[in-house]
Amino acid sequence: xxxxxNNLATTRLPNVTTHRRKAxxxxxxxxxxxxxxxxxxxxxKFIPAKKRLAIARERKSMxxxxxxxxxxxxxxxxxxxVGASLVSLWRWKKAFAAxxxxxxxxxTARCGxxxxxxxxxxxxxxxxxxxxxxxxxxxxxxxxxQKFAMSPACPPLAARFVQRTGKAPAKLTGLGRVHLVxxxxxxxxxxxxxxxxFPVRGVLxxxxxxxxxxxxxxxxx
Numbered sequence: 134x135x136x137x138x139n140n141l142a143t144t145r146l147p148n149v150t151t152h153r154r155k156a157x158x159x160x161x162x163x164x165x166x167x168x169x170x171x172x173x174x175x176x177x178k179f180i181p182a183k184k185r186l187a188i189a190r191e192r193k194s195m196x197x198x199x200x201x202x203x204x205x206x207x208x209x210x211x212x213x214x215v216g217a218s219l220v221s222l223w224r225w226k227k228a229f230a231a232x233x234x235x236x237x238x239x240x241t242a243r244c245g246x247x248x249x250x251x252x253x254x255x256x257x258x259x260x261x262x263x264x265x266x267x268x269x270x271x272x273x274x275x276x277x278x279q280k281f282a283m284s285p286a287c288p289p290l291a292a293r294f295v296q297r298t299g300k301a302p303a304k305l306t307g308l309g310r311v312h313l314v315x316x317x318x319x320x321x322x323x324x325x326x327x328x329x330x331f332p333v334r335g336v337l338x339x340x341x342x343x344x345x346x347x348x349x350x351x352x353x354x
Contacts, residue, residue: 189237192225209274209306218303249290250304259286263309271313275300281309 195215199222202211212219228236255263262284266277281287282295294302301308319328320343327341 185238188239189234192237193229193234196222196226196229209310210312213307213310218306220303248302248304250294250302253288253290253305255288255308256286259284259288260309262286264311267309267311271311274306274310277309 195217199211199215199217202214206214208219212222215222217225225237230236263277263281266280267274269280270276278295278301279299282292287295291302291305315332317330319330320326321328325343325345327343329339329341331339
């Protein structure tokens with residue numbers, strides 16, 4: 134009986150090799166992101182792994198397009214064309230430099246949270262006033278927003294944010310922007326009328342009446 138047990142103990146089982154398909158590194162990272170909110174406040178809004186990878190590739194493409202557009206436009210305009218805020222583009226660029234494409238995967242634990250400024254509405258009068266502040270400060274968006282924040286036309290939510298941070302919310306950075314265009318301005322002999330000439334596929338002329346108390350600063354000769 135004892136020898137029989139010894140024979141069983143010394144018997145070796147044949148090596149069984151299992152063929153498992155190794156997961157891609159990015160695929161592993163994408164699946165690892167599917168977890169609940171660490172704060173435990175509510176379950177996260179899961180995104181399938183394939184969709185997370187598609188979002189990461191789209192962000193990479195947006196970064197490349199943003200770098201190309203910066204050669205022809207200023208950063209804010211390039212970000213507006215791309216469709217992302219400067220803050221997001223800066224964060225994606227930093228994450229991509231540190232971790233590659235894996236750094237651009239969306240953080241699913243924060244999915245579903247929307248900016249409080251996403252549904253904020255501005256009246257036409259408020260937008261016109263904001264544009265005038267941008268005309269006064271064409272190269273200083275912060276100064277334009279800080280002046281607009283003191284206006285009654287500015288929504289209270291946006292005004293509080295600008296007064297606290299000194300800048301516009303990321304969702305509103307492209308709002309009210311104005312752009313410099315080439316134009317030639319002519320004044321009448323009595324300086325009561327201005328004629329503005331715009332080169333837009335031909336010539337566009339417009340006439341501006343000058344108020345009596347308004348005095349032209351300088352006339353070019």
